Amino acid sequence: MAELRHPTESGAPDPFPYMHPIMQKNYGKWAWHDRPRPGVLHHVAKSGDEIWTIKAGTQRQMDVYTIRKLCDIGDQFAEGRVRFTTRSNIEFMVSSADKVDALITKLEAEGFPVGGTGNSISMISHTQGWLHCDIPGTDASGVVKALMDELYHEFKHEEMPNRVKITTSCCQINCGGQGDIAINIQHTKPPTINHDLVANMCERPTVVARCPVAAIRPAIVNGKPSLEVDEKKCVCCGACFPPCPPMQINDPEHSKLAIWVGGKHSSTRSKPAFHKLVAAGLPNNAPRWPEVAEVVKQILAAYKADARPWERMNEWIDRIGWPRFFELTGLPFTKYHVDNWRGSRNSLNASAQVRF
């Protein structure tokens, strides 16, 4: 056997060798910025240097041909330096306003939409799904692609009251995170247990401890050590599935999609907020999930028409109230919208303030 190479544990690389020279030169010394048009940022440094950033959408899961095409565009129409945003958009930096239009034309011609800045709907945050995850209830890349086709105009224009961040997640762990709109798997039935496999595949005390509602207990089934679920207590969250794959939670019929709104990460104006449930029971209808797109578009239409400038989704709802939200979106309000989990009292209306 060949001798193993010892790694260099170099950690997170220094970005300076890869950074645009104008950004290197003016690092920490910027003065102001504006947005000349959707998809373009213009930053001015205290030195007077200027830089234009052109932002374009990608499919995130990129084949080398796509990446090389973006590199060719970056070399021919920009200045060989790019960066990616947290939402998988690519940014090309150029030192002259003259280069902006040709770069945009080329990107659009090659199928990369330019946008995602300011009060647009940016790229949907993206998880792994059926392509690579070991516990997914749905796909991620497909859901994102199908929805971004529908929201293409809103990516390329800045017509929303404020920025809209949409997330998707293929299980209730919600790797996609908080969003103005979050589209997440919601299982509706307890796991189906393959009792023949539990003893060999699962560390049973770990699985018992993982359940948030203490619904799992050890049991002997068909003479073998296994686990059983108290189905009256089970909240169908799927937390037992990753440590114990024989507790299959994913179901083609009963793993549904739920939609949540009003998540916000920034401390800008209002404090950060968690998204709240507004719709559920939507079918996991691959390959294009039309029922999900319909509800998302209903919510966006109401927000676009009714929210004031700078109001994020949660801030709009805080102003108009939940009754009006359900009225404007046409979505039903059910007993499932009322929280009965930890700290649920904090979400009840402890006042005489009622909207009519």
Next chain:
Amino acid sequence: MAKEMPKTPLLDELESGPWPSFVTGLKRLAQSEDKPYASMMKDLLGQLEHSYETRKGYWKGGTVGVFGYGAGVIPRFSEVADKFPDSSEFHTLRIQPPAGMHYTTDLLRQMCDVWEKHGSGLIAFHGQSGDIMFQGTDTEHVQSAFDELNEMGFDLGGAGAGIRTSMSCVGSARCEQSCFDEQKALRTIINNTLDDMHRPSLPYKMKFKFSGCANDCVNATHRSDFATLGTWRDDIKIDQAEVKNYIAKNGRKWAIDQVVTLCPTNAVSLNDDDTLAIDNKSCVRCMHCINVMTKALSPGDDKGVTILIGGKRTLKIGDLMGTVVVPFMKLETDEDYERLLEIATNVIEFFAENALDHERTGEMIERIGLVNFLEGVGLPVDPNMVSHPRANSYVRMDGWDEEAAKWQARKGGAAAAAE
């Protein structure tokens, strides 16, 4: 003879529409007959189509790694390898990007070359924790792919119960709102705690994220156990001539509706001469007015950071936002960065010793109480850490005089330092 392309009627529907299609990309790889990955990608497409038909996933984990590391490779073995044998192994390498995610086209091309040679040709920029994800190779090629990437100056990221790959916003590189050197802070903490990333042995995952201001463009508050956010202590800087320009252009109603009334603490008012007055003692550095009037308003000069601990998603006790544990610290000198690293190290050590198995920092703090955490990591209490003081009386308070004296001593010390 080349392996046949699988029939993918469902995936084909994702090739229509204007947004870039990952399916088209996967097909290009599968049809690259001169490349070693073509047959792997054909079976990958076949398995993905099978998932679309049956609405189920077919990957399971396992144990695959590179020499010297206990994490950073995500092993994937197919449960339907009998049908799709050439993609029976489809592992991912998580690689840490340059802080701030800056790339030259040369670097991206080199990465493509490596992954054409050792992997599938499929790369995601980036995963939700900020890794470059080199998706799809077999066990045999994991080591050779890593070796080449490592020679290029790149290192594996985190996975499992350890410190994870970190993210920082573009920050000082291109943003006037940045209040500290985000990439330096990231590299100071992460590159000094790599042992806990590469050989994970913490109770559960631990994430660090760095945003230059309260806009929090990398979602640090909620998506990290340890969020470092830029802020400032002195007054917002105002260029009143530019304020007047904005109002001349957009109108007084615009200034009132979009700037003044949206201030969360009513700290902004419009003067009769179309200049702004800001009550800086009430300002909470939320960034709103600065976002609207980018040319007229900017953060002050006495910059630093606020540290929040405990952000996480649902499992197991519900979502938690990070909460303030350091209201302000300077981050300018080498000593300041050493102090930041010291705080981070103290938090990691306390977490390692006190969290239960599979418990995040936020859950640990909810279980033991913020005060026990602060005492454990040696941070003083501060009224900026709470929305309001306690509202129930069930607490033993016979240490009151001593605690009040500590507060007075800290206040006295701060006053002396300011003189």
